[in-house]
Amino acid sequence: MESLAVQMVRVLDDAQHACGPWNPHLEATDLQVGLRYMLLTRIFDDRMQRMQRQGKISFYMKSTGEEAVSVAQAMALQPGDMCFPSYRNQGLHIVRGRNLVDLMCQCLSNTRDMCKGRQMPIMYHWGSGNIFSISGNLGTQFPQAVGWAMAAAIKGEDRIAASWIGEGASAEADFHYAMTFAEVYRAPVILNIVNNQWAISTFQGFAGGEHRTFAARGLGYGIPGIRVDGNDFLAVYAVTQWAAERARKGSGATVIELVTYRAAAHSTSDDPARYRPRDEWRSWPLGDPIDRLRSHLIALGEWSQERHAALEKELEAHVVSCWKEAVSYGTLTQGPKLDPVTMFDDVYAQIPPHLIRQRARLQAMDAQGSPGVAEDRRVLDREARFIAKEV
Amino acid sequence: MAHMNMVHAINSAMDIMLERDPRVVIMGEDIGFFGGVFRCTDGLQRKYGEQRVLDTPIAEGGIVAAAIGMGVNGLKPVAEIQFADYIYPAFDQIVSELARLRYRSAGEFSAAVTIRTPCGGGIRGGQTHSQSPEGIFTHVCGIKVVMPSNPFDAKGLLISSIEDEDPVVFFEPKRLYNGPFDGDPEKPAVPWSAHPQGNVPDGYYTVPIGRATVVREGGEVTVLAYGTMVHVAEAAVRLAGVDAEIIDVRTLAPLDVDTLCSSVCKTGRCVVVHEATRFSGYGAELVATVQEECFWKLEAPILRITGWDTPYPHAFEWEYFPGPRRIAAALREVMTAA
Numbered sequence: 214m215e216s217l218a219v220q221m222v223r224v225l226d227d228a229q230h231a232c233g234p235w236n237p238h239l240e241a242t243d244l245q246v247g248l249r250y251m252l253l254t255r256i257f258d259d260r261m262q263r264m265q266r267q268g269k270i271s272f273y274m275k276s277t278g279e280e281a282v283s284v285a286q287a288m289a290l291q292p293g294d295m296c297f298p299s300y301r302n303q304g305l306h307i308v309r310g311r312n313l314v315d316l317m318c319q320c321l322s323n324t325r326d327m328c329k330g331r332q333m334p335i336m337y338h339w340g341s342g343n344i345f346s347i348s349g350n351l352g353t354q355f356p357q358a359v360g361w362a363m364a365a366a367i368k369g370e371d372r373i374a375a376s377w378i379g380e381g382a383s384a385e386a387d388f389h390y391a392m393t394f395a396e397v398y399r400a401p402v403i404l405n406i407v408n409n410q411w412a413i414s415t416f417q418g419f420a421g422g423e424h425r426t427f428a429a430r431g432l433g434y435g436i437p438g439i440r441v442d443g444n445d446f447l448a449v450y451a452v453t454q455w456a457a458e459r460a461r462k463g464s465g466a467t468v469i470e471l472v473t474y475r476a477a478a479h480s481t482s483d484d485p486a487r488y489r490p491r492d493e494w495r496s497w498p499l500g501d502p503i504d505r506l507r508s509h510l511i512a513l514g515e516w517s518q519e520r521h522a523a524l525e526k527e528l529e530a531h532v533v534s535c536w537k538e539a540v541s542y543g544t545l546t547q548g549p550k551l552d553p554v555t556m557f558d559d560v561y562a563q564i565p566p567h568l569i570r571q572r573a574r575l576q577a578m579d580a581q582g583s584p585g586v587a588e589d590r591r592v593l594d595r596e597a598r599f600i601a602k603e604v
Numbered sequence: 605m606a607h608m609n610m611v612h613a614i615n616s617a618m619d620i621m622l623e624r625d626p627r628v629v630i631m632g633e634d635i636g637f638f639g640g641v642f643r644c645t646d647g648l649q650r651k652y653g654e655q656r657v658l659d660t661p662i663a664e665g666g667i668v669a670a671a672i673g674m675g676v677n678g679l680k681p682v683a684e685i686q687f688a689d690y691i692y693p694a695f696d697q698i699v700s701e702l703a704r705l706r707y708r709s710a711g712e713f714s715a716a717v718t719i720r721t722p723c724g725g726g727i728r729g730g731q732t733h734s735q736s737p738e739g740i741f742t743h744v745c746g747i748k749v750v751m752p753s754n755p756f757d758a759k760g761l762l763i764s765s766i767e768d769e770d771p772v773v774f775f776e777p778k779r780l781y782n783g784p785f786d787g788d789p790e791k792p793a794v795p796w797s798a799h800p801q802g803n804v805p806d807g808y809y810t811v812p813i814g815r816a817t818v819v820r821e822g823g824e825v826t827v828l829a830y831g832t833m834v835h836v837a838e839a840a841v842r843l844a845g846v847d848a849e850i851i852d853v854r855t856l857a858p859l860d861v862d863t864l865c866s867s868v869c870k871t872g873r874c875v876v877v878h879e880a881t882r883f884s885g886y887g888a889e890l891v892a893t894v895q896e897e898c899f900w901k902l903e904a905p906i907l908r909i910t911g912w913d914t915p916y917p918h919a920f921e922w923e924y925f926p927g928p929r930r931i932a933a934a935l936r937e938v939m940t941a942a
Binding site: 351381 | 917918924
């Protein structure tokens with residue numbers, strides 16, 4: 214068992230043939246679906262990055278090179294299982310069937326933005342899709358996923374939780390909380406450490422990964438750890454399926470280290486050429502997960518370059534048409550806009566008097582931001598007291 | 605003398621202190637080889653080596669805790685928290701440990717740690733890259749809290765902070781890194797080279813902790829501000845056309861009560877401005893202090909203009925931000941109040 218934490222589970226060999234005991238023996242149609250989702254994730258990312266460069270959105274983070282992590286894992290989970298993602302798990306939404314327009318509208322902070330303009334791009338959430346809200350602070354979701362899983366066990370449900378954390382963020386104390394609580398309460402949770410080698414500018418050694426694998430951390434807490442080739446769609450699927458079965462039958466948590474590579478910049482605010490060789494990404498440790506699954510399917514006789522090219526074209530057209538629809542609901546700077554007074558909603562379940570008063574002050578301002586007549590504080594005080602009574 | 609923006613000035617302060625004092629070490633996420641996400645530590649690791657300029661794991665609690673241990677063992681750590689919004693994992697180490705170590709050991713142990721952290725909004729950073737949590741730290745006894753508004757003060761105050769025997773939380777308004785932002789995002793950016801406070805001596809100097817400064821003299825009303833809001837207040841005063849005295853508080857704790865209150869006693873009117881949220885914000889401390897010291901000289905209620913009491917919304921930064929027009933309206937209001 215302990216060897217799983219220090220070796221690396223692989224299914225696809227160097228010729229992209231499936232072999233070994235971890236082969237999940239998926240149907241070719243499932244593999245084709247997986248390829249489609251990974252490709253869609255990448256094309257979506259590329260499009261959004263370009264839109265950021267054109268100034269249409271304020272910020273973006275690609276998952277290039279890590280598509281197999283979210284896609285294979287989401288496919289191995291049940292739709293009712295709860296995901297607590299990091300900020301590079303857009304593939305979870307794609308597998309669960311999220312309309313891309315919804316994701317784009319969030320990035321645009323427009324009138325259809327699920328976050329009502331409150332969050333930076335990519336900080337998605339999806340209640341009905343069982344995908345939790347992204348915080349922006351690192352690692353916080355990891356122990357929360359454990360708590361969600363504990364609740365599922367308390368309630369007697371067979372749903373499990375899964376969470377993702379970067380290897381860099383595993384240095385946060387929240388990681389330790391998650392591991393301890395998961396072990397103590399035997400929580401039905403999968404704790405994924407996405408080791409993409411880079412935490413902005415610092416390589417995985419700065420998170421303590423140079424002499425010991427991240428998967429091996431599970432062992433110290435009494436939790437099985439398993440290290441997998443994160444760019445091998447089949448291996449990621451198999452390992453996740455195994456961990457999900459363990460959780461579902463009451464055997465508790467599993468730590469999965471997904472060895473992958475952050476092929477793109479950390480974000481649109483980052484320039485990796487300042488801290489790693491400019492062409493490092495070309496060497497792409499373990500290989501491009503999309504190329505590998507494509508080659509595997511072609512070797513099986515279940516795919517072809519022509520079908521791949523046609524799929525790329527289809528998905529690109531789909532993404533472009535989604536973008537056209539998304540911008541019709543407004544952008545940060547143009548088109549229909551959210552009403553700024555909505556910023557006062559959801560601070561509390563019921564808006565308290567002091568926020569009613571502040572909202573009234575904002576409403577009274579003219580287009581240039583000058584306070585209008587209602588700036589008279591006595592009028593506003595009366596109004597606030599009146600509204601507070603109504604509420 | 606050289607033209608420096610706030611990033612250069614902060615870098616220069618650390619460079620000088622690393623050179624002058626072998627006890628000084630710099631630490632934080634991405635600050636070493638890379639030089640920091642805002643470039644404040646650019647070149648320092650190359651110059652002073654990995655023993656004195658340390659890249660750290662992503663663990664703010666660990667960074668501050670390790671800095672405390674280093675401080676106890678005689679070093680003078682300068683720890684960067686990449687965004688003030690990320691400081692909360694270190695909160696226990698700052699509040700329960702760093703701030704109280706001297707007191708609980710009756711002076712036998714202490715740690716002279718400086719924590720630098722960029723704060724404030726206006727860069728489309730949303731709720732996790734825009735916060736101004738200074739008021740949370742001024743409420744903690746045992747730490748000093750500083751927020752400069754220009755390159756000259758930033759360098760002088762950072763050197764003072766590093767030399768200080770007590771821990772200092774040093775907030776850097778990130779919207780000011782490249783120029784004196786006056787609150788109007790539509791206007792072209794003004795560089796620090798066009799501002800007198802962008803003239804910064806190359807060498808060592810200090811600006812004392814605990815001293816406010818009068819940025820603009822005036823007789824009708826006193827505006828108390830710090831950080832980005834000093835420049836926004838200047839724009840507001842021009843807009844309102846009042847003869848206002850603007851005071852840059854600079855050190856939030858310990859507070860320079862004399863400078864603030866002698867101004868308000870002179871003008872008889874006061875407006876307090878900050879970007880942070882209003883309720884239990886630092887402005888409440890300023891208002892209470894002014895009221896206690898200047899009550900019999902006051903001609904009008906003291907007003908606060910602040911960020912709204914909501915998280916910082918990504919799409920509505922400029923509706924949220926307490927801009928010059930809101931401040932100008934408050935100035936007119938205190939001028940007309942009976």
